[in-house]
Amino acid sequence: MNILLSNTSKEPLFQQIKEQIKRQIFQGILKEGEALPSMRTLATQLQVSVITTKRAYEDLEQEGFLVSSVGKGTFVAGQQPHILKERQIRELENDLEQVIEQAKRIGLSKQELIDRIDLFYE
Template identity: 70%
Template sequence: MDILINSNSKEALFQQIKEQIKQQIFSGELKEGDALPSMRLLAKDLKVSVITTKRAYEDLEKEGYLISAVGKGTFVAGQQPHVLKEWQIRELENELEKVVQEGKRLGLTKADLFERITIYFEEEL
């Protein structure tokens, strides 16, 4: 499991860990039943506090992405395809909310935002 921490980011360390684990689940890199490193091992590898990894794992468990078994470890929870898609859509909506708020802050109109979205949507990736 590859996680990169950006110590210069404004995003909290636990949030960076959490988001990267989610992305690995969404992409299929992490699959149902896959074991995650222990909180201590991950903290050591990332050179962060165990409290940081604990918070990320606990949040992901509350959100249904992970399951923990005492004495066995933490594993990727089983996701049904439609549930996984709903999670991905919710994540996208959260990002869109941030974009709209920033657009409003900059004084952009709805038409300005739609124009920019259209350009990116039609762009070849």
């Protein structure tokens, strides 16, 4: 598992960890049943507090991405492909909603936003 943290990002460290683990699950890098490092081990590797990794793991467990077993560890939960895709679409829709609100705030028209999306999509 490869996680890179940015101390200059406005995103909290636990959120960066959480999003990168999710991304690796979505991309199939982390597979169902695969063991994750313990919270303490990951905290040491990333040079963050155990509280930070604990928060990321707990959030991911609540969202159904991880399962924890006392004395055994934390593992990637089983994901059905269609459910995984639905989650990705839901996250994309949330991101798009934020982008659209920002575009409206700065006065971009719908067509100007679409033109920018087309440019970046290519």
